[in-house]
Amino acid sequence: MSDTELAFVRSEEIPPAPPPASEAGAVKWMRENLFAGWFNTLLTILAIYIIGRFVVFAFPWFWNGVWDAGSIKECRDILSAAGKTTGACFAVLVDRWDHLLFGFKYPAEGYWRPTLAFIMLIFAAAPALFAQYVPRKFLIFTGLYPFIAFWLVWGGSLWVPLCILAAILATAYIFRVVENLDVGARGVLAGIVGAAAGLGLAFLLFQGATELWFISNSVGAGGALGTLASLLFKAASIFMFVFFIPMGIFVGYAIYNDAEDGGLVTVVTALFAIYVMLAYLLSPVSGALNAIIPIELQAVPSRDMGGYMLCLILGTVCVSLSIPLGIVLALGRQSNMPLIKGVCVVFIEFVRGVPLITLLFVANVMLAYFMPPQSNFDLILRVIIMITMFSAAYIAEVIRGGLAALPKGQYEAADSLGLNYTQSIRLIILPQALKISIPGIVNVAVGLFKDTTLVSVISMFDIVGMIRGPIQQSTDWISIYWEVYLFAAMVFFVVCYSISQYSQWLERQLATDHK
Amino acid sequence: MKKSVFLGALTVAGIAAGAAAAGTLDDVKARGKLNCGVTTGVPGFAEPDANGVWQGFDVAVCRAVAAAVLSDPEAVEFVPTTGKTRFTALASGEIDMLARNTTWTFSRDVDLKFEFTGVNYYDGQGFMVPKELGVTSAKELDGATVCIQTGTTTELNLADFFRANNISYEPVPIETGAEAVQQYNAGACDVYTTDASALAAQRANFEDPSAHVILPEIVSKEPLGPLVRHGDNEWADIVRWTLNALVTAEELGVTSVNLAELGGGSDNPEVNRLLGTEGDLGAMLGLDKEWAKRAIGVAGNYGEVFEKNIGESTPIGLARGLNAQWTDGGLIYSPPFR
Numbered sequence: 001m002s003d004t005e006l007a008f009v010r011s012e013e014i015p016p017a018p019p020p021a022s023e024a025g026a027v028k029w030m031r032e033n034l035f036a037g038w039f040n041t042l043l044t045i046l047a048i049y050i051i052g053r054f055v056v057f058a059f060p061w062f063w064n065g066v067w068d069a070g071s072i073k074e075c076r077d078i079l080s081a082a083g084k085t086t087g088a089c090f091a092v093l094v095d096r097w098d099h100l101l102f103g104f105k106y107p108a109e110g111y112w113r114p115t116l117a118f119i120m121l122i123f124a125a126a127p128a129l130f131a132q133y134v135p136r137k138f139l140i141f142t143g144l145y146p147f148i149a150f151w152l153v154w155g156g157s158l159w160v161p162l163c164i165l166a167a168i169l170a171t172a173y174i175f176r177v178v179e180n181l182d183v184g185a186r187g188v189l190a191g192i193v194g195a196a197a198g199l200g201l202a203f204l205l206f207q208g209a210t211e212l213w214f215i216s217n218s219v220g221a222g223g224a225l226g227t228l229a230s231l232l233f234k235a236a237s238i239f240m241f242v243f244f245i246p247m248g249i250f251v252g253y254a255i256y257n258d259a260e261d262g263g264l265v266t267v268v269t270a271l272f273a274i275y276v277m278l279a280y281l282l283s284p285v286s287g288a289l290n291a292i293i294p295i296e297l298q299a300v301p302s303r304d305m306g307g308y309m310l311c312l313i314l315g316t317v318c319v320s321l322s323i324p325l326g327i328v329l330a331l332g333r334q335s336n337m338p339l340i341k342g343v344c345v346v347f348i349e350f351v352r353g354v355p356l357i358t359l360l361f362v363a364n365v366m367l368a369y370f371m372p373p374q375s376n377f378d379l380i381l382r383v384i385i386m387i388t389m390f391s392a393a394y395i396a397e398v399i400r401g402g403l404a405a406l407p408k409g410q411y412e413a414a415d416s417l418g419l420n421y422t423q424s425i426r427l428i429i430l431p432q433a434l435k436i437s438i439p440g441i442v443n444v445a446v447g448l449f450k451d452t453t454l455v456s457v458i459s460m461f462d463i464v465g466m467i468r469g470p471i472q473q474s475t476d477w478i479s480i481y482w483e484v485y486l487f488a489a490m491v492f493f494v495v496c497y498s499i500s501q502y503s504q505w506l507e508r509q510l511a512t513d514h515k
Numbered sequence: 516m517k518k519s520v521f522l523g524a525l526t527v528a529g530i531a532a533g534a535a536a537a538g539t540l541d542d543v544k545a546r547g548k549l550n551c552g553v554t555t556g557v558p559g560f561a562e563p564d565a566n567g568v569w570q571g572f573d574v575a576v577c578r579a580v581a582a583a584v585l586s587d588p589e590a591v592e593f594v595p596t597t598g599k600t601r602f603t604a605l606a607s608g609e610i611d612m613l614a615r616n617t618t619w620t621f622s623r624d625v626d627l628k629f630e631f632t633g634v635n636y637y638d639g640q641g642f643m644v645p646k647e648l649g650v651t652s653a654k655e656l657d658g659a660t661v662c663i664q665t666g667t668t669t670e671l672n673l674a675d676f677f678r679a680n681n682i683s684y685e686p687v688p689i690e691t692g693a694e695a696v697q698q699y700n701a702g703a704c705d706v707y708t709t710d711a712s713a714l715a716a717q718r719a720n721f722e723d724p725s726a727h728v729i730l731p732e733i734v735s736k737e738p739l740g741p742l743v744r745h746g747d748n749e750w751a752d753i754v755r756w757t758l759n760a761l762v763t764a765e766e767l768g769v770t771s772v773n774l775a776e777l778g779g780g781s782d783n784p785e786v787n788r789l790l791g792t793e794g795d796l797g798a799m800l801g802l803d804k805e806w807a808k809r810a811i812g813v814a815g816n817y818g819e820v821f822e823k824n825i826g827e828s829t830p831i832g833l834a835r836g837l838n839a840q841w842t843d844g845g846l847i848y849s850p851p852f853r
Contacts, residue, residue: 072828076722095565104567303594365603459555459595469595470563471558472693475830478720479696 010162037270065090071476092477093487096466100487103306103461104470110155110298114309117152120145121316129502132509155297159286175270183259190259191270198252202244232469303382306461308491313380314462315495318387322448323441325388325394327434331425333400343434344396351393357454359386364458383455391448398440402433416515435510442503446496463488525699526600536540539743539750539800543584545573548592551577552610558829559824560616560636569593572824573614574740575636579810580612581758583802588813598667602627605744612754616710616827623742630748634740635817637837639669639733640672641711643718645698653732657682657820662695662704663853664688669709692717710737739792753800760807762815762849763789766840771815778808789852792815796852807852817847 021027034044064087069075075089093100103112124145127138147161178189216233258264290296305313333346351359363382406429414424434441456465467484471477543549553561553573561571569591578588594610605613606628617623618638619631642651653676663670665688675685688705689695696717699707707714711733718724741758743751764770767778767786780792787793791804800806814820821838825831839845 010588071830073722099563099565104563107566108566157618190575353556361599365607366599457599459596459597459600461555461595465555468691468693469555471556472691473556474562475562476565478558478830479693479717481693481697 008284009183013085024412035465060084061086061088061238064088067091067094067341070095072478072480073449088483090483092471092480092483096202096471096477099307099466100157100463100484101307103304103466105304105306106300107298110300113152113155117149118309118312120148120152124149128350129506151297153309154298154300154302157286157290158295158297159289159445160282163282163286163289164278167274167282168454170277171270174273175266178266178269186265187256187270190256190265193265193272194252194255196272197268198250201251202248203344205240205244205247209237209244212240256477270393302378303460305380307466308463309450310380310455310460310462311492313385313453314387314497315345316393316450317384318447318448318452321384321388322392325392326441327399327430329392330399330403330453333396336401338417347389348396352397356451357457358389359390360458362386379460381459383458386449387452391444394444398444399433399437401440401460402435402437403429405436406432438503438507438510442499446499449496450492463491529803534731539747540584543611547585549577549612550579550592550594551580551584552594552601552604552611552613553577554615554617555597557616557628557713557788559712559829559833560690561593561614570824572636572820573616573741575814575820575824576614576758576761577612578813580754582809582813583757583760583806584753586809588809602629605629605742608744611750612741612743616739617621617740617742618819619740619742621667623752628745629742630745631740631742632751633758634738634846636712638712638737638739639644639837640669640708640735641700641714641733642730643707643727644705644730646728649781650728650730653680653730653734654680656684656706659685659706660687660704661691662687662699662707664692664709665690666694668735668737673708675732676732696721697779711778711830712825712831715833716825719830719832739743749801753802754808756800757807757810760789760810760816761820762840762847763852765818765847766805766812766849769811769816771812773820774808774812774815778805785852812819 017022017026022031035041038355042435064079064082064084066075066078066087067090069078069091070091072089072092075091079087098108098111102114106114123138124142125136127136144165147165149159151158178186179444181189210234216230216237255264257267329344329348332340333348335341335344360383363386364379367382410428410432411424414428417424419427453462453464455462456468459465459469461469467488472479472481520678523797553571556562557571557573560569561569561573566572574593577591577593577791582588596604596610596613596615599613600833601613602623604610614635616636616638619634622630623629640768642653642656644656651658656677661673661684663673663686669805670686673684673686684706686728687698687700692709692713695707695709700721707717712731714729718727718729721727739753741754744753758781767783767789769786769789774790777782778790778792786795788796790808791797791806796803797806814823815839817841821835822828825833827834835843835845837846839847841848
């Protein structure tokens with residue numbers, strides 16, 4: 001028995017040693033990401049230098065910022081009294097905070113109204129945006145939201161939006177009733193509606209022709225261009241004079257003729273009903289109701305809207321209107337019916353071929369010429385129509401891309417299941433096409449939201465209009481620059497970045513990996 | 516030119532459509548509000564204050580007309596217009612009058628079919644340079660870079676001036692006044708040129724106003740005044756004589772302080788005619804006797820309005836200069852009230 005010790009035998013496993021310092025943690029990360037090779041090292045040093053320069057330059061400006069002053073002069077005095085050479089005048093944001101958000105004419109005691117409307121917007125949008133997590137019942141609130149928001153922001157009598165809502169519901173009811181009428185009754189109705197529509201159309205065309213004739217006379221003032229324009233207007237006018245009666249008869253007869261199938265007569269009756277209700281019944285009925293039970297907020301006219309609120313109003317309304325309109329246009333462009341296809345193609349190509357700013361000028365300036373001087377066609381409404389048209393054309397093209405990307409088999413499969421056009425579009429085609437189109441639609445929506453600042457050129461005071469006009473041109477804050485534009489950039493960034501994050505989340509949710 | 520003919524023709528269409536309605540005076544009375552076009556903001560001339568109430572030299576003209584016609588200086592709907600939308604807004608009838616730093620020129624008066632009803636401020640284009648350049652006259656600006664707002668008459672005046680003096684310059688086109696100041700202070704241009712009143716207002720708010728000089732040359736005439744549409748002379752008369760009433764009041768020494776006292780009758784027959792205690796000038800305009808008294812009562816006479824909004828005690832700090840009464844060597848002159 002040797003008491004010689006055995007050579008060393010390891011009885012347990014050694015614990016794994018930590019990697020060498022140069023291969024772990026921050027050092028490794030830096031070595032791999034910042035200093036991999038001389039070129040990357042050079043770039044890193046350059047970037048650090050530039051960032052450093054920027055921070056050294058900008059940080060004191062932020063840090064020394066004055067938040068409490070009454071004018072740019074006072075602000076500079078405060079800075080120089082403190083012995084500082086650079087500093088921001090954030091006091092302008094404090095002083096004109098309300099103006100930046102709501103415009104300078106919105107009544108101050110009513111600021112809670114658009115704020116509340118905005119908070120409710122989040123809840124109203126949730127059932128549509130996060131359909132998996134919010135019960136479908138809440139969609140009722142989403143449907144009611146436009147009326148609530150309209151009342152909150154514009155004020156006036158609560159009965160006006162309520163009556164509009166009632167008119168829409170009544171129209172839907174009439175639509176149902178007419179759809180379910182038996183053929184005989186529908187024939188009678190089609191006769192009446194067809195006659196009325198034919199007469200109405202003929203009358204409108206006659207009016208249009210007279211108007212065109214009037215314009216043609218005033219345009220031909222002089223010069224070759226004037227004569228040409230005058231002749232064009234005259235030709236259009238004569239064309240309408242010749243055709244207003246045949247067109248009326250044709251349309252009236254088409255509606256009557258359609259009685260058996262019933263699609264056309266249903267739609268036209270519904271349109272008639274809502275027109276009559278909104279044009280003739282709305283103001284007396286809502287006025288009478290308001291006289292009995294007055295529920296009123298202080299009314300705010302459209303031209304008093306401004307600030308970031310105006311951007312949000314325009315952005316929200318135009319995006320939510322232009323998506324359905326864009327879908328309709330995209331489907332119309334694919335239609336087999338030449339008239340519908342033609343109208344959609346001409347509309348899309350015309351609107352896409354024209355800059356938005358031109359459309360805005362038309363809304364603001366040109367329309368005023370073609371309407372009687374006392375007519376009061378709301379400016380915001382005109383702008384909303386123009387922006388909606390514009391973005392609908394772009395969204396239509398994005399969705400057309402989505403439709404084109406679907407394999408033909410999808411359409412054929414829908415047909416072979418015996419689905420009709422509406423069903424196949426709604427159940428098979430659109431869900432897939434829209435999924436493909438999401439990034440494009442969001443792109444258009446973000447662009448549209450930022451384009452709302454263009455209304456500042458037609459003297460509406462959105463946030464940029466407020467900055468460029470009443471703030472930079474005021475005696476107190478004359479020519480203040482970086483502070484206000486940085487603020488505008490910040491509020492736009494918050495919204496636009498949220499939209500794009502949402503769209504990425506939605507893409508992940510909808511990913512079926514049918515790549 | 517073709518374009519202006521076309522626009523002019525459209526203007527005619529607008530006027531013809533407007534002529535079918537009643538006269539502007541009746542429209543304004545029926546509406547109970549005067550629609551007055553102003554700028555979206557020019558310091559001292561028209562700007563909404565922190566409470567959103569419009570203030571300024573041009574705004575005072577609107578309020579005076581409203582007081583004369585509607586007896587209420589607050590009965591004005593101020594319609595902000597940009598340089599691009601102002602003329603169509605007036606021609607289409609959206610506004611009843613335009614009081615918006617608009618230069619009275621031949622083509623605007625004749626071709627665009629407007630009626631300038633007087634001049635409430637005589638402006639002219641000037642130059643501002645940093646003092647350290649050591650320039651004392653605009654004629655020494657050979658080869659300078661010049662910040663200039665695009666699409667304005669200042670751009671054309673500048674070209675004329677430099678060509679006439681046979682010197683060269685390099686323009687730096689700028690969109691707004693605030694941007695121009697930013698560029699000028701950052702050294703992107705040696706010279707900043709625009710209306711002298713705007714230069715003074717901008718310079719007053721520089722970090723160091725004394726480091727910049729406004730050169731003595733004024734290279735253009737910019738008579739600014741209110742205007743109305745062609746074709747309604749009664750309305751044009753009202754606007755013209757309301758402005759004249761403010762000017763005459765200063766000449767005759769009628770101020771907001773002694774207005775009530777003089778309104779009871781005085782020894783000066785012209786004061787009496789102006790304030791309606793003698794004669795019946797108001798009825799000739801289609802207004803009552805005290806129209807001018809109310810117009811002056813809003814903010815005082817021309818001189819008081821000037822001092823309050825753009826005078827030497829304000830941050831704008833403009834001297835009367837050309838805008839002094841003719842009796843003090845200026846150009847402000849009203850035809851007599853007789």
